[in-house]
Amino acid sequence: MPFKNDLATERIGAELCDRSAALGAQRLWLAALVDAQQAAELLPGYAKAAQRCGAANAQLGRYAEAAEDYKRAVSLLSAAGTSYSKSDVMAVGEQQEEMGKKKESLSTNRISSFWKRSL
Numbered sequence: 001m002p003f004k005n006d007l008a009t010e011r012i013g014a015e016l017c018d019r020s021a022a023l024g025a026q027r028l029w030l031a032a033l034v035d036a037q038q039a040a041e042l043l044p045g046y047a048k049a050a051q052r053c054g055a056a057n058a059q060l061g062r063y064a065e066a067a068e069d070y071k072r073a074v075s076l077l078s079a080a081g082t083s084y085s086k087s088d089v090m091a092v093g094e095q096q097e098e099m100g101k102k103k104e105s106l107s108t109n110r111i112s113s114f115w116k117r118s119l
Helices: 007-025 029-042 047-059 063-079 086-118
Strands: none
Touching (some): 007 029, 029 047
16 A cells, blocks of 8 residues: 555544545535545545545535645555556546536636626
């Protein structure tokens, strides 16, 4: 594994990361974010924890934080070299791109609604 921690810490971090995914599947995004952040603190080299932070932040509308999380995940995957496939790196990149499109769409919708109210 690309991180240096004792076995108990690794197991707790992985379980928090898994629970974050389960909470996200239930659309409990704030709880998912808390678990993902705790996993990322315990296992700073675990790309999956960074990706889960990004997914939760994006769903909560925290696009700047989500972009940073996705960048960190891509960086960790890239630094790991052969430990991860190119498809893993591309999947995180695609999530980051999708999140950027949502942000642009949200900004456009806000501008449109502002102008409609102003007229």
